[in-house]
Amino acid sequence: MAEKGPLKISAKELTSGLVHAKDVEVFIGRLAMEEEWEPLGPTPFPSIATLRSWDHLLLSRYKPFYAPFCDYCCLCTYGKCDLSKGRLGACGLDMKAQTARIVLIACCIGAATHLSHARHMVDHLIEKYGEDYPINLGSDIAVEMPHARLITGIKPKTLGDLAFLLNYCEKQVTQCLSAAHTGQEGSYIDFESKALQVSMIDHLAMEIADVAQIVTFGFPKGDPDAPLTWVGLGVLDLSKPVVLCIGHNVSAGIEVIDYLEKSGLGGPGETVEVAGLCCTAHDITRYRDQAKIVGPISDQLRIIRSGAADAIMIDEQCIRTNVVYEAQRVKTPVIAVSDKASHGLPDVSELPIEKIVQMLVSGSTPGVFLPDLEKAGAVVALTAIRMAPIRQKFKIIPDPSQIQTQASQCTFCGTCRRNCPIDLPIDQAVFNAKNGNFELLSMLHDVCLGCARCEQVCPRKIPALSLIEAAAQHKIKTEKYRMRVGRGPILDTEIREVGSPIVLGEIPGVVAYVGCANFPNGGREVATMAREFARRGYIVTLSGCSAMVASYVKNEEGKTIYEEFPGAFDRGGVVNVGSCVANAHISGAAIKIANIFARRPLRANYEEIADYILNRVGACGVAWGAYSQKAASIATGFNRLGVPVIVGPQGSKYRRMYLGRAEDKESFTVYDARTGERVWVGPAPEHLIIALETMEECMVWTAKLCIRPNDTTKGRMIKLTHYVDLYKRIYGRLPPDLHMFVRTEADIPVTFKDEIMQHLKEVGWKPWERPSIDPTLLKRLVRV
Amino acid sequence: MAMTVKPWQWGNVPGHEMATPVKGDVVAKLIKSAKRPLLVVGGEALREKWGDKLLIDFVAELAKTGVPVVATAHTYRALRERGVEPAAIMTVADVTNRLQDPSWSVDGKGVHDLAIFVGISYQLQSQMLSTLKHFATHLRTISLDRYFHPNATFSMPNLKQDEWEQVLNNVIQVVRG
Structure with missing residues (x-):
């Protein structure tokens, strides 16, 4: 694939009769066409060093907290080096720097994955629609790509512009990753700065990927009333080919749907069920809401083993890496379409469609690698249609009548439990089943991650995951939930409506439930938390696997949160933005608030916008089941932009948090931009990223992390009402740190006024001398 | 001869130096001999059984001997209901973060020399103990959960429920003195 960007010429030194310059970079092409839509800000196309000072500012308050996963460094041939207890490795690196280095590598993997996804998507779409295809998100969205504008200073107009932006992203990921080589960076703070840099790039890459697919595939363009679709293990009509x-990466899935429609076989669900897992599932429903979502990544083995699928198409990311083996067990052919995940399958690009289908249907190969997406769409559809009568939904999940027999080998050795990522009592459940009691097995279905590590280690080869699914068959059939399809970006018109109440604190916050399905107690906790905050009038946004499982708890009227609450970005709205890459619209909304509502200059003005968000936009991300490197870079990208993130207990295995210390008053001082004085503003927000243990604790912290220095009196009172109410419900007392958030008596929630006043009196609280300031961390924004 | 114990989670092998497995009287003596112990209790204490009670009941009994408690997760209410006023309510990450600091103590009465972790979910606890192992060399740690935690200084060696309850009962008796 030829590069679509402009020609770039670099020179260390350039001398002519008129000029003498050093480190010159000249772009011939796209930049020359860039219109002056806003004066260029201070940091266009930032390199690693450009925003380093902002990172150091953030990290002086939110100090990296490390929880190493391993005592050793194993990355070069000097190793393994034991870095425990203050020891240095052969290269001189200590444990903090090594852990930060691993975090950087994780963020680079995450960013590279989204970026590579975006590159494939954009190149594919340029081939299909041409590089002049316009970026048009409709009349309600003028700020079409806030990350692109903020980071690069470019206002993209065409697919070709997106390809150009990707060149920059690719360079940054390479630069950041190179810092992880042995003998490069040695400071943990600077490793973190690079993690923040590459994670900022991650958000830009996600934005590019999602905007490209929205404008070309006709996905909803921020439609609050985007249609409802079906999600759950019980949604498929098994009388049809599946x-x-x-x-x-939905490009291939869309080709399947297009083939069905063009061939007179109807849309998804008419003659063939088209369903998905993980984010490609989100995106096929954004294309056609008749397509269905089976569930998050944790349902992958379950659905394969259930035999429901007559053809499996894998694209990229979050695929079981033994998918071919598992599919073969149920006689389901696999069609791999991405060179990033070709799974050892034979490349059949040169063969005709009919021949490929014959190979798959005859079973002469368990699958094929077919990167020609149009051809793959046809092959997948035809294979499913022809395999359905042959396979007869052949499955390997046993009938409930066989559970006891298969469990009879169990010796209750406990090996399964000791290899379960979340320590589930699988041993007890299987042992109970041996004695005819399947209740615990069935209950595990609701919380199990579906990884099957238990099966790998069982000395008796008991298929524990399959037994769990067999015991839960009666429940699985009823697992059908309504979910609003991913609507994509937030409208500029919505930002104008909610910008003021968010910044002033009158909408208590924006909570984003994002990320994967490594939940400590099942996805229903996400559903419970999302409903709690929507009912309290927070704006609830969702994406990825979390958006799916948020539908898994129905209210008293049998409605999911998507049926109970409107889809608008407004008080009490529940906004599914879409797949992983749509996360950029959540961070993008924070940027838009600073720009559209507050009129802060957007173009290449990262520090000021991030400073604005940190001090004014009460937003908090919750990645309760985060597992992937992508989730690491997404969270870290939010952090650089000033948005705090909570991860679940498993998230502690990311090895690093950014923690403030509330008692360190100096670290929570800011400039008052009106006077230039340093003013203590309380620990708001107290942390940038923290792992918590329980859902109850998470809800309290979500409310607390939405508090911002700039809240008005009314806004602070509203936010404290929720914080105090949740705290009292869960802990049975007032928050002990309340005095750090009450600036004047007018901040105190009316409902708890007497109780709080009494508490404040006991702790010696006095009204703050400077309750209302114009907070900033950036000295250059001081106006005197 | 020292016991060789496999971490409760098989994959949780951090390095060649792992916790000293302890049970029987040793656990109680370690706590009893600490000058400034701190008990950190987590959400699993509300689910794990201790005889016909919950683990949080054991925590309350131990706290009543005078060991200061930090209530993490949402354990505070349960401790209050059992007559214990925790010295602090924090997240487990917050208390671990502060325990790295040799000038910090929960009550301002001097640096802690023993952090006792109990009832915190396995993986999260393991990560917190790793932090302290690497960055709080002034501090010893012990996990009272029945699962072997290699990152602690001392840990139970994957005990059966009845063995573990016996150890905990012994701790209460000895520490009460």
């Missing part, structure tokens, strides 16, 4: 799309 195509199962697994992964994150």
Whole structure:
């Protein structure tokens, strides 16, 4: 694939009769066409060093907290080096720097994955629609790509512009990753700065990927009333052939749907069920809401083993890496379409469609690698249609009548539990089943991550995951939930409506439930938390696997949160933005608030916008089941922009948090931009990223992390009402740190006034001398 | 001869130096001999059984001997209901973060020399103990959960429920003195 960007010429030194210059970079092409839509800000196309001072500012308050996963460094041939207890490795690196280095590598993997996804998507779409295809998100969205404008200073107009932006992203990821080589960076703070840099790039890459697919595939363009679709293990009509799309890059899934429609076979669900897992599932429903979502990544083995799929198409990311083996067990052919995940399958690009289908249907190969997406669409559809009568939904999940027999080998050795990522009592459940009691097995279905590590280690080869699914068959049939399809970006018109109440604190906050399905107690906790905050009038946004499982708890009227609450970005709205890459619209909304509502200059003005968000926009991300490197870079990208993130207990294995210390008053001082004085503003927000243990604790912290220095009196009172109310409900007392958030008596929630006043009196609280300031961390924004 | 114990989670092998497995009287003596112990209790204490009670009941009994408690997760209410006023309510990350600091103590009465972790979910606890192992060399740690935690200074060696309850009962008796 030829590069679509402009020609770039670099020279260390350039001398002519008129000029003498050093480190010159000249772009011939796209930049020359860039219109002056806003004066250029201070940091266009920032390199690693450009925003380093902002990172150091953030990290002086939110100090990196490390929880190493391993005592050793194993990355070069000097190793393994034991870095425990203050020891240095052969290269001189200590444990903090090594852990930060691993975090950087994780963020680079995450960003590279989204970026590579975006590159494939954009190149594919340019081939299909041409590089002049316009970026048009409709009349309600003028700020079409806030990250692109903020980071690069470019206002993209065409697919070709997106390809150009990707060149920059690719360079940054390479630069950041190179810092992880042995003998490069040695400071943990600077490793973190690079993690923040590459994670900022991640958000830009996600924005590019999602905007490209929205404008070309006709996905909803920020429609609050985007249609409802079906999600759950019980949604498929098994009387029809079923195509199962697994992964994150929907380009191929769309070809399946297009083939069905063009061939007179109707849309998804008419003659062939088209369903998906993980983010590609989100995106096929954004294309056609008749397509269905089976569930998050944790349902992958379950659905494969259930035999429901007659053809499996895998694209990229979050695919079971033994998918071919598992599919073969149920006689389901696999069609791999991405060179990033070709799974050892033979490349059949040169063969005609009919021949490929014959190979798959005859079973002469368990699958094929077919990167020609149009051809793959036809092959997948035809294979599913022809395999359905042959396979007869052949499955390996046993009938409930066989559970006891298969469990009879169990010796209750406990090996399964000791290899379960969340320590589930699988041993007890299987042992109970041996004695005819399947209740615990069935209960595990609701919380199990579906990884099957238990099966790998069982000395008796008991298929524990399959037994769990067999015991839960009666429940699985009823697992059908309504979910609003991903609507994509937030409208500029919505930002104008809610910008003021968010910044002033009158909408208590924006909570984003994002990320994967490594939940400590099942996805229903996400559903419970999302409903709690929507009912309290927070704006609830969702994406990825979290958006799916948020539908898994129905209210008293049998409605999911998507049926109970409107889809608008407004008080009490529940906004599914879409797949992983749509996360950029959540961070993008924070940027838009600073720009559209507050009129802060957007163009290449990262520090000021991030400073604005940190001090004014009460937003908090919750990645309760985060597992992937992508989730690491997404969270870290939010952090650089000033948005705090909570991860679940498993998130502690990311090895690093950014923690403030509330008692360190100096670290929570800011400039008052009106006077230039340093003013203590309380620990708001107290942390940038923290792992918590329980849902109850998470809800209290979500409310607390939405508090911002700039809240008005009314806004602070509203936010404290929720914080105090949740705290009292869960802990049975007032928050002990309340005095750090009450600036004047007018901040105190009316409902708890007497109780709080008494508490404040006991702790010696006095009204703050400077309750209302114009907070900033940036000295250059001081106006005197 | 020292016991060789496999971490409760098989994959949780951090390095060649792992916790000293302890049970029986040793656990109680370690706590009893600490000058400034701190008990950190987590959400699993509300689910794990201790005889016909919950683990949080054991925590309350131990706290009543005078060991200061930090209530993490949402354990505070349960401790209050059992007559214990925790010295602090924090997240487990917050208390671990502060325990790295040799000038910090929960009550301002001097640096802690023993952090006792109990009832915190396995993986999260393991990560917090790793932090302290690497960055709080002034501090010893012990996990009272029945699962072997290699990152602690001392840990139970994957005990059966009845063995573990016996150890905990012994701790209460000895520490009460």
